[in-house]
Amino acid sequence: xxxxxLALVDAARAGDRGAFQALVIRHQRKVYAVxxxxxxxxxxxxxxxxxxxxRVHSHxxxxxxxxxxxxxxLRIASHLSIDAxxxxxxxxxxxxxxxxxxxxxxxxxxxxxxxxxxxxxPGESALRKELxxxxxxxxxxxxxxxxxxxxxxxxxGLSYEELAARLGIQKGTVMSRLFHAxxxxxxxxxxxxxxxxxxxxxxxxxx
Amino acid sequence: xxxxxxxxLALLLPTLSLADGPATSPAPVPVRVRIxxxxxxxxxxxxxxxADLRSQLSKLSYVRWEQVSEQTVDMSDRKPHTVQLPNGDExxxxxxxxxxxxxxxxxxxxxxxxxxxxxxxxxxRIVHQVTAERDGVAYFVTVHGMx
Amino acid sequence: MSDCTHYRPLVGSRPGELAAAEAGALAAHLATCDGxxxxxxxxxxxxxxxxxxxxxxxxxxxxxxFVDRVLERVGRRAPAPLLERLVLAFRRHPALAIGxxxxxxxxxxxxxxxxxLGGDGDLADARAVQLTTEGGATTVIQSKDGPVVLLDDxxxx
Numbered sequence: 108x109x110x111x112x113l114a115l116v117d118a119a120r121a122g123d124r125g126a127f128q129a130l131v132i133r134h135q136r137k138v139y140a141v142x143x144x145x146x147x148x149x150x151x152x153x154x155x156x157x158x159x160x161x162r163v164h165s166h167x168x169x170x171x172x173x174x175x176x177x178x179x180x181l182r183i184a185s186h187l188s189i190d191a192x193x194x195x196x197x198x199x200x201x202x203x204x205x206x207x208x209x210x211x212x213x214x215x216x217x218x219x220x221x222x223x224x225x226x227x228x229p230g231e232s233a234l235r236k237e238l239x240x241x242x243x244x245x246x247x248x249x250x251x252x253x254x255x256x257x258x259x260x261x262x263x264g265l266s267y268e269e270l271a272a273r274l275g276i277q278k279g280t281v282m283s284r285l286f287h288a289x290x291x292x293x294x295x296x297x298x299x300x301x302x303x304x305x306x307x308x309x310x311x312x313x314x
Numbered sequence: 315x316x317x318x319x320x321x322x323l324a325l326l327l328p329t330l331s332l333a334d335g336p337a338t339s340p341a342p343v344p345v346r347v348r349i350x351x352x353x354x355x356x357x358x359x360x361x362x363x364x365a366d367l368r369s370q371l372s373k374l375s376y377v378r379w380e381q382v383s384e385q386t387v388d389m390s391d392r393k394p395h396t397v398q399l400p401n402g403d404e405x406x407x408x409x410x411x412x413x414x415x416x417x418x419x420x421x422x423x424x425x426x427x428x429x430x431x432x433x434x435x436x437x438x439r440i441v442h443q444v445t446a447e448r449d450g451v452a453y454f455v456t457v458h459g460m461x
Numbered sequence: 462m463s464d465c466t467h468y469r470p471l472v473g474s475r476p477g478e479l480a481a482a483e484a485g486a487l488a489a490h491l492a493t494c495d496g497x498x499x500x501x502x503x504x505x506x507x508x509x510x511x512x513x514x515x516x517x518x519x520x521x522x523x524x525x526x527f528v529d530r531v532l533e534r535v536g537r538r539a540p541a542p543l544l545e546r547l548v549l550a551f552r553r554h555p556a557l558a559i560g561x562x563x564x565x566x567x568x569x570x571x572x573x574x575x576x577x578l579g580g581d582g583d584l585a586d587a588r589a590v591q592l593t594t595e596g597g598a599t600t601v602i603q604s605k606d607g608p609v610v611l612l613d614d615x616x617x618x
Binding site: 132136140141143144149156157160161164165222239243246257267268282286 | 469470471473474475478499502503504505506507509510511512513514515516517518519520522524527528530531532534535
């Protein structure tokens with residue numbers, strides 16, 4: 108937990124490599140998961156995750172403990188992931204963020220994919236586990252700006268304000284971009300989740 | 315490479331026996347068994363009943379710890395004791411050996427086909443995850459032998 | 462429907478993220494709009510799924526080489542042989558995690574680990590820790606208060 112992370116950071120700062128090793132082991136999977144969600148390619152995510160820890164190590168002296176170690180290393184990982192994407196992507200941000208009436212299609216009453224498929228008690232269902240896997244898979248099919256905002260929101264847990272600051276966009280844009288990202292995700296999951304849904308309950312729009 | 319080395323270790327290390335004297339009589343041993351619930355995505359909280367486990371649990375990234383159940387069982391050598399878990403699974407505990415300074419306990423999860431045999435010293439506790447993590451929540455069993 | 466273009470993106474906000482007036486207006490809209498309520502249910506159903514899916518993907522990867530590579534990059538000398546590393550880790554950092562250096566432990570071979578730990582005062586009652594794990598992959602963290610055994614997520618029953 109966090110108090111222990113801080114003790115490990117102190118020890119690592121004093122040159123204790125075992126402490127740094129323990130920090131890496133403790134956080135490596137989540138750091139990798141964040142990178143994977145954003146950059147999509149497993150090998151690139153692996154490199155980004157490693158680079159994140161290398162940077163953490165070189166800036167241990169700067170870590171003040173204002174935020175948790177986890178927040179810090181995930182922030183570095185997501186920055187690196189977004190930087191990696193920005194070197195590659197064709198930026199269509201403005202057009203992707205606009206919201207029009209037609210964009211609401213597929214998200215209204217009678218068109219819920221997950222809620223219908225998972226039912227009232229989704230806690231422990233096998234379908235829920237499958238959907239989680241499909242969702243991670245579907246994430247790779249989303250545009251980069253949608254992947255990054257979903258990962259920052261869902262894995263890093265950033266608030267609207269933090270997302271706006273991190274991505275350099277207005278809060279309103281944060282909300283509309285998240286909406287588009289989630290709607291696309293829902294459409295991608297539609298065919299899969301709809302398989303187990305009652306007649307008329309599944310099969311969302313793929314538009 | 316690491317796995318190869320681990321396999322070599324598996325062959326070599328049993329020869330390094332524990333100098334702890336012979337096993338004692340098969341008299342029942344009181345064993346304190348607790349089931350814990352750890353959650354990652356929840357407001358941080360630490361059940362005061364788990365204070366003695368803080369140093370072990372604090373190594374994990376779960377932020378909310380609660381004790382679900384507790385029992386003290388008189389366990390005889392090699393006689394299995396089964397504990398039901400909140401998700402319907404069960405964990406089977408067997409006291410394999412009791413020595414003056416150590417106790418060896420087997421923790422078996424039949425549904426996962428996982429079996430761990432752990433020897434701990436007096437005052438130590440085994441913390442063993444017993445369910446896969448789902449939605450940031452996992453259950454653990456702790457075993458504290460009191461020979 | 463035009464209200465929905467305004468309100469639907471607000472659905473899924475966390476407490477405190479919307480201004481009070483905005484949150485109140487959203488609640489009023491939700492009370493009258495089946496479509497936005499359905500979207501709210503959809504987001505609730507999806508809550509946590511993406512994180513779970515990505516973490517499960519991460520759990521499927523063998524992270525054994527990860528930390529070694531990071532340590533090499535930050536200037537560590539070449540890693541010592543496995544047994545030496547384990548013993549050193551126990552002796553130098555008895556309270557720290559070392560088990561992950563072993564993880565994931567292959568299911569095929571039962572791994573027996575018995576390390577002598579003589580000399581450390583706080584381990585006086587546990588001069589040796591013995592662990593055997595077979596079956597599913599696990600990670601073991603050793604501490605002075607006893608072992609912590611973690612299951613890997615990738616073979617849920």
